[in-house]
Amino acid sequence: MIEAKNIDFYYGDFHALKNISMKMEAHTVTAFIGPSGCGKSTFLRLFNRMNDLIDATRLTGECRIDGADIYHKSVDVDELRKKVGMVFQKPNPFPKSVFENVAYGLRVGGMTDKNRIRQRVEAALTGAALWDEVKDKLKKSAFELSGGQQQRLCIARALAISPAILLMDEPASALDPVSTSKIEDLIHVLKKEYTLVIVTHNMQQAARVSDKTGFFMLGELVEFSDTKKMFLNPEKEETQNYLTGRFG
Amino acid sequence: MKPDLLRCKRKGFRLFAEALFTLSGTVTTVVILLIILFLFKEGAGLFRSNEVEKGYSLCVHASSPVERLSPAQIKQIFDYETEWIPFRLEDLFDRYSEEELGKDYALLPGKLGEEITKEPKLVAFVPTQYVPTGLPTVRVLPGSRIGWLRFFGGKEWMPTATPAPLFGVLPLLLGTLWVSLFAILIALPLGLGATVYLSELAGEKMRRLLKPAIELLAGIPSVVYGFFGLVVLVPFLQRTGGLPVGETALAGSLILAIMALPTIITVAEDAMRNTPKALREASLALGATRWQTIYRVVFPASVSGISAAIVLGIGRAVGETMAVLMVTGNAAVMPSSLLEPVRTIPATIAAELGEAPAGGAHYQALFMLGCILFLITLLISTAAEIISGKSFYNKKGI
Amino acid sequence: MNKRTSQRIAFGIFRILGISVVGILVGILGFIVYHGVGAVSWEFLTTAPSDGMTAGGIFPAIVGTLCLVAGSLTIAVPLGVMSAIYTTEYAGNGRVIRLIRIMTNNLSGIPSIIFGLFGMALFVNRLGFGDSILAGSCTLGLLVLPVVIRTTEEALKAIPDAFRTGSLALGATRLQTVGRILLPAAFPNIITGLILSVGRVAGETAPILFTVAAYFLPRLPESVFDQVMALPYHLYVIVTSGTDLEAARPVAYGTALVLIVLVLFMNLLASFFRKILDAKKG
Numbered sequence: 001m002i003e004a005k006n007i008d009f010y011y012g013d014f015h016a017l018k019n020i021s022m023k024m025e026a027h028t029v030t031a032f033i034g035p036s037g038c039g040k041s042t043f044l045r046l047f048n049r050m051n052d053l054i055d056a057t058r059l060t061g062e063c064r065i066d067g068a069d070i071y072h073k074s075v076d077v078d079e080l081r082k083k084v085g086m087v088f089q090k091p092n093p094f095p096k097s098v099f100e101n102v103a104y105g106l107r108v109g110g111m112t113d114k115n116r117i118r119q120r121v122e123a124a125l126t127g128a129a130l131w132d133e134v135k136d137k138l139k140k141s142a143f144e145l146s147g148g149q150q151q152r153l154c155i156a157r158a159l160a161i162s163p164a165i166l167l168m169d170e171p172a173s174a175l176d177p178v179s180t181s182k183i184e185d186l187i188h189v190l191k192k193e194y195t196l197v198i199v200t201h202n203m204q205q206a207a208r209v210s211d212k213t214g215f216f217m218l219g220e221l222v223e224f225s226d227t228k229k230m231f232l233n234p235e236k237e238e239t240q241n242y243l244t245g246r247f248g
Numbered sequence: 249m250k251p252d253l254l255r256c257k258r259k260g261f262r263l264f265a266e267a268l269f270t271l272s273g274t275v276t277t278v279v280i281l282l283i284i285l286f287l288f289k290e291g292a293g294l295f296r297s298n299e300v301e302k303g304y305s306l307c308v309h310a311s312s313p314v315e316r317l318s319p320a321q322i323k324q325i326f327d328y329e330t331e332w333i334p335f336r337l338e339d340l341f342d343r344y345s346e347e348e349l350g351k352d353y354a355l356l357p358g359k360l361g362e363e364i365t366k367e368p369k370l371v372a373f374v375p376t377q378y379v380p381t382g383l384p385t386v387r388v389l390p391g392s393r394i395g396w397l398r399f400f401g402g403k404e405w406m407p408t409a410t411p412a413p414l415f416g417v418l419p420l421l422l423g424t425l426w427v428s429l430f431a432i433l434i435a436l437p438l439g440l441g442a443t444v445y446l447s448e449l450a451g452e453k454m455r456r457l458l459k460p461a462i463e464l465l466a467g468i469p470s471v472v473y474g475f476f477g478l479v480v481l482v483p484f485l486q487r488t489g490g491l492p493v494g495e496t497a498l499a500g501s502l503i504l505a506i507m508a509l510p511t512i513i514t515v516a517e518d519a520m521r522n523t524p525k526a527l528r529e530a531s532l533a534l535g536a537t538r539w540q541t542i543y544r545v546v547f548p549a550s551v552s553g554i555s556a557a558i559v560l561g562i563g564r565a566v567g568e569t570m571a572v573l574m575v576t577g578n579a580a581v582m583p584s585s586l587l588e589p590v591r592t593i594p595a596t597i598a599a600e601l602g603e604a605p606a607g608g609a610h611y612q613a614l615f616m617l618g619c620i621l622f623l624i625t626l627l628i629s630t631a632a633e634i635i636s637g638k639s640f641y642n643k644k645g646i
Numbered sequence: 647m648n649k650r651t652s653q654r655i656a657f658g659i660f661r662i663l664g665i666s667v668v669g670i671l672v673g674i675l676g677f678i679v680y681h682g683v684g685a686v687s688w689e690f691l692t693t694a695p696s697d698g699m700t701a702g703g704i705f706p707a708i709v710g711t712l713c714l715v716a717g718s719l720t721i722a723v724p725l726g727v728m729s730a731i732y733t734t735e736y737a738g739n740g741r742v743i744r745l746i747r748i749m750t751n752n753l754s755g756i757p758s759i760i761f762g763l764f765g766m767a768l769f770v771n772r773l774g775f776g777d778s779i780l781a782g783s784c785t786l787g788l789l790v791l792p793v794v795i796r797t798t799e800e801a802l803k804a805i806p807d808a809f810r811t812g813s814l815a816l817g818a819t820r821l822q823t824v825g826r827i828l829l830p831a832a833f834p835n836i837i838t839g840l841i842l843s844v845g846r847v848a849g850e851t852a853p854i855l856f857t858v859a860a861y862f863l864p865r866l867p868e869s870v871f872d873q874v875m876a877l878p879y880h881l882y883v884i885v886t887s888g889t890d891l892e893a894a895r896p897v898a899y900g901t902a903l904v905l906i907v908l909v910l911f912m913n914l915l916a917s918f919f920r921k922i923l924d925a926k927k928g
Contacts, residue, residue, distance in 0.1 A: 050532070078535045079535065082535035092527060104536075104544070108544065109535060110648075110649070157534065161535060269729075269731050273728075273736070273737060274746065275725050275726075279791065280753055290767050437663065441664060450664065461671075462667075467846070468910070469849025469850070469878050469906075471882050474885075475885050506671070506674070537650070537653050538653065539653035567758070567760075570878075574882070594852070621760060622760050625756055626756075628755070
């Protein structure tokens, strides 16, 4: 279970997230929607502490995963990131072979047993619905795959280290419709084993894949409820306006 | 009519200006071609020169078995290292007075003939105009041209030796490579370490201060580095190493390493920072530590840029003249140790061209050295270009 | 926590290496400044060397270097700017342009001593300039040509295409566009390249060894066919082949300091200039 309490976040002087609280249950898909620059990606990146990489940022509030404060001093960030996987907006495979891309997380985690690595890679690629397409080109460069395959490779790469949570930052925004629907199918399957949080600018996508949806605007969480409810009967007027395309 | 004339004038000016631009566009190409032309033209003359000094001949007794002498053999003879007796014009002046040699040395060839006839083991080195003619006892040795093999394979560089200078390029070539090689070996860990520090570890403020500072240091004149080496490094090496002289290959390598550092750091740092942010994030998001990310992702991704930096550093070291000239001691011997003096090709050119008479064999030999240096650096800069063009990301357009 | 330790060790080493590199370079600078500051005075800058170059000043060398700077820029700037105009505005993107670019790159990679050899063969001997400011300036001019070309190219490329299309759409010829729009817009950047060239020319020794530099010549040059003393060569001479090397040391430190200040000042000026321009654009 992921829990955020009274989160405020600043880039320098810019107040990017304003007093946000939210709970996400295990084995659910939560979608964040909102106009660009609303803070949804920033919020997502709090949970694997990717925002740490940016200079001059400041965070107040509490961020807990399974009850443990992930910003506590004793937390090992690398270990946290192994538990909280992430898939980025653009497919970003390493300039290595398909196999080595998936094995990367295992290797940096200290796994050396070749057989185990092979098993885990196969399992991860299967889990990402990619195994059948790439089993004959594991040694080929990852760049030879199509954009959609590359993105599923990045998902497989994240799955290989068995995270509990998978964060997806607009995972289909750079892909064509066919690849997008494959990724969405995959999200439905992954839900059984992982807790997913997905940022998307595509409202239909949020409606299709998620159980709960949070609507962000100008750094605030305007509304957070069951997806069905939000799309059929939003509480706030801003949400209504956004969903009906009056701005954004 | 008038506007037409004006238009004509304008058009003429435009064509003239554009022709000028086009011509200027080729200027670098022309300069390079001219450099090649002049270097090779002057240098190639070397292989048309005689091995024996211009205007001089070697004479022996007619019965002498000597057929042809190589420069090295001539040197041995005139160093009294053989059974043959060397004989120079000065020896003749020692034996005969001015009167005996006659007005304008008219009698000199005759006296020389007498000496050669008297002593069958004599090898005389005299101006060609004084060679005795018509004497059956005197034979003039045929002169041979300086050969490619002797130039490129020769192990001795004694360009001012008489009667026959030795132009063996090997000690200089190896000296150049020797000094540069160790310079790079020293500069590499320092430079790459500093690069990683600058691009990955130093904070943004520190980086903004240090990067321009290091770039600035690339602009310090080489003669200043040489001066520093001479007054600080050389005495230091001599004292700590207990060496007879501090001017050694090591001093050269150290100074070159320091001089190559800014080049290596600037180029390699650019390469490392150009690693796409997405790759770093992907690695960190998979739980890799910063160090794992650096050596598993950033290094491999920027390897072509880093190699180009190293190659450029080598190029800078190979061509460097003044600093090396000032601190390496300039002994033209085959390099065998870091703690002995060596001499590099650029230093040789700088040190000797001033004393080599234009058009002489020595002058031509120095231009030939220039050709060799030119080819080496051309090879290096082409290599750098190919390597840096090979970047993975350039090709894939990422 | 094994990988933590290895990271800590690796980063520690890099930090030490990085700081020591900066330390070495700053140390060299500091050494020269420390020893040179005492030697430099108004008199040092304005009088000729005396007592076998162990005393007096370096005035003729400063004047000589300034002559060479002026001479070489007179040659390199028009040629380089026109060459850059050709490659960016006229030549398109074909094979010719690639060849030219490769040649420019190669030219900048040629060691300066080769320029010295070439200058001696062409300007001093073949064209009969003799050891002279003219021969030295030509040699140095060719040496900095790539610098001028590259900075001008960058300046021209930085100008938005809208300027060009806008001018051409109004019926201006390409040449008029270059002369009235592009060159004025690129001018400040070209100046930056010029300043960088000054720094480079002022510090070079090898190319002037056989084309212009005089060992000792206390009078000032009267024409472009005169030899001159130059700062870097003067430093080389007084530390390696003077009459009394030890006695000449203070003069040497002073000369080195003047040289460094001149070169670094030029580089700083250039980067300062660039910063102002960037700020204006931003």
